Amino acid sequence: xxxxxxxxxxxxxxxxxxxxxxxxxxxxxxxxxxxxxxxxxxxxxxxxxxxxxxxxxxxxxxxxxxxxxxxxxxxxxxxxxxxxxxxxxxxxxxxxxxxxxxxxxxxxxxxxxxxxxxxxxxxxxxxxxxxxxxxxxxxxxxxxxxxxxxxxxxxxxxxxxxxxxxxxxxxxxxxxxxxxxxxxxxxxxxxxxxxxxxxxxxxxxxxxxxxxxxxxxxxxxxxxxxxxxxxxxxxxxxxxxxxxxxxxxxxxxxxxxxxxxxxxxxxxxxxxxxxxxxxxxxxxxxxxxxxxxxxxxxxxxxxxxxxxxxxxxxxxxxxxxxxxxxxxxxxxxxxxxxxxxxxxxxxxxxxxxxxxxxxxxxxxxxxxxxxxxxxxxxxxxxxxxxxxxxxxxxxxxxxxxxxxxxxxxxxxxxxxxxxxxxxxxxxxxxxxxxxxxxxxxxxxxxx
Numbered sequence: 001x002x003x004x005x006x007x008x009x010x011x012x013x014x015x016x017x018x019x020x021x022x023x024x025x026x027x028x029x030x031x032x033x034x035x036x037x038x039x040x041x042x043x044x045x046x047x048x049x050x051x052x053x054x055x056x057x058x059x060x061x062x063x064x065x066x067x068x069x070x071x072x073x074x075x076x077x078x079x080x081x082x083x084x085x086x087x088x089x090x091x092x093x094x095x096x097x098x099x100x101x102x103x104x105x106x107x108x109x110x111x112x113x114x115x116x117x118x119x120x121x122x123x124x125x126x127x128x129x130x131x132x133x134x135x136x137x138x139x140x141x142x143x144x145x146x147x148x149x150x151x152x153x154x155x156x157x158x159x160x161x162x163x164x165x166x167x168x169x170x171x172x173x174x175x176x177x178x179x180x181x182x183x184x185x186x187x188x189x190x191x192x193x194x195x196x197x198x199x200x201x202x203x204x205x206x207x208x209x210x211x212x213x214x215x216x217x218x219x220x221x222x223x224x225x226x227x228x229x230x231x232x233x234x235x236x237x238x239x240x241x242x243x244x245x246x247x248x249x250x251x252x253x254x255x256x257x258x259x260x261x262x263x264x265x266x267x268x269x270x271x272x273x274x275x276x277x278x279x280x281x282x283x284x285x286x287x288x289x290x291x292x293x294x295x296x297x298x299x300x301x302x303x304x305x306x307x308x309x310x311x312x313x314x315x316x317x318x319x320x321x322x323x324x325x326x327x328x329x330x331x332x333x334x335x336x337x338x339x340x341x342x343x344x345x346x347x348x349x350x351x352x353x354x355x356x357x358x359x360x361x362x363x364x365x366x367x368x369x370x371x372x373x374x375x376x377x378x379x380x381x382x383x384x385x386x387x388x389x390x391x392x393x394x395x396x397x398x399x400x401x402x403x404x405x406x407x408x409x410x411x412x413x414x415x416x417x418x419x420x421x422x423x424x425x426x427x428x429x430x431x432x433x434x435x436x437x438x439x440x441x442x443x444x445x446x447x
């Protein structure tokens with residue numbers, strides 16, 4: 001049981017359905033088969049059956065034995081339940097064997113020869129009425145379900161129960177998951193009663209309406225297909241047409257009743273009604289438990305979504321906070337560098353000012369020849385007047401300006417003339433060459 005305890009709820013559910021389909025009570029063997037098929041239920045079922053179909057047991061059952069309250073109904077005439085009877089060769093059969101055996105051989109030979117005919121001619125020779133398959137052929141169950149629907153509608157019309165378009169295993173899973181009733185119909189075109197049953201019973205408006213009102217899943221399979229033949233063994237079908245009603249149980253599914261042979265719509269409706277009346281309290285409990293689990297799951301999903309949303313919001317907040325912190329750090333770093341550069345510039349300006357003051361030439365006398373008188377307005381608004389030699393270079397003018405207090409100017413500067421405005425930035429020309437003789441009014445501006 002250690003291996004069972006280690007399974008997830010989904011794996012336990014798959015295990016129960018797998019055991020129900022193949023009638024395997026050995027948990028370890030069932031788990032080993034599912035593990036080998038990567039917990040794919042359909043592949044596991046196919047693997048369990050292999051190339052050979054399961055043999056019929058003395059007391060055939062489906063999924064699990066019916067509950068005790070249903071077992072008392074076995075054989076009840078109102079439910080139309082018939083116990084399976086082993087097929088035995090009668091005395092008349094032995095006497096007729098010398099005649100029937102050659103006929104059977106001839107029929108097999110004719111069938112084999114007909115298989116080489118065009119597909120359009122084959123049905124008229126091989127199929128008396130309705131769809132037919134070769135029971136031993138390999139097929140895709142889901143494709144068979146769709147093909148059966150098309151063939152049925154082509155033969156009997158579109159008025160019929162809504163056939164479940166999937167495999168028998170998928171129908172069982174849906175029955176268990178959604179806690180609904182499942183009606184299984186096994187179709188055999190070789191039986192004389194099949195055509196009348198399909199036209200008069202399955203296509204009955206009363207039966208279709210009853211199945212719809214009760215929200216019943218209806219799965220139909222042709223015993224001529226591999227899956228249909230397997231299901232006929234699982235459900236121990238002995239006579240066709242065959243109907244089985246399967247009900248959800250606590251952990252597995254149970255066959256509540258079987259209807260074999262020609263059956264009227266009212267008989268099927270009565271049998272289904274009787275089953276529902278007996279099992280509905282239990283099924284209602286299962287539905288309530290399922291709804292409770294679904295609500296709990298929905299609440300957990302909502303809580304998980306809210307938790308994930310909270311995590312995403314927290315991560316987004318952290319991301320934005322980190323981005324803001326990084327932006328602030330970069331701004332502070334840039335401001336720090338800018339301040340350091342400003343202080344370094346001011347320090348260099350201070351040292352240069354001290355150096356220039358120490359080496360500042362003497363201002364020419366007012367009556368000296370070849371001079372110019374310049375009026376310079378500083379950034380602070382103060383005005384200073386200075387006489388220069390007309391042959392002094394513009395660079396001398398800039399050096400003089402640097403000896404003054406240039407606050408609040410903290411960067412490089414330009415000397416600009418007014419009226420008209422002209423920038424004097426050619427430091428290698430003389431004051432006379434740039435037109436600053438015999439006098440001029442200048443302004444110191446930030447470069």
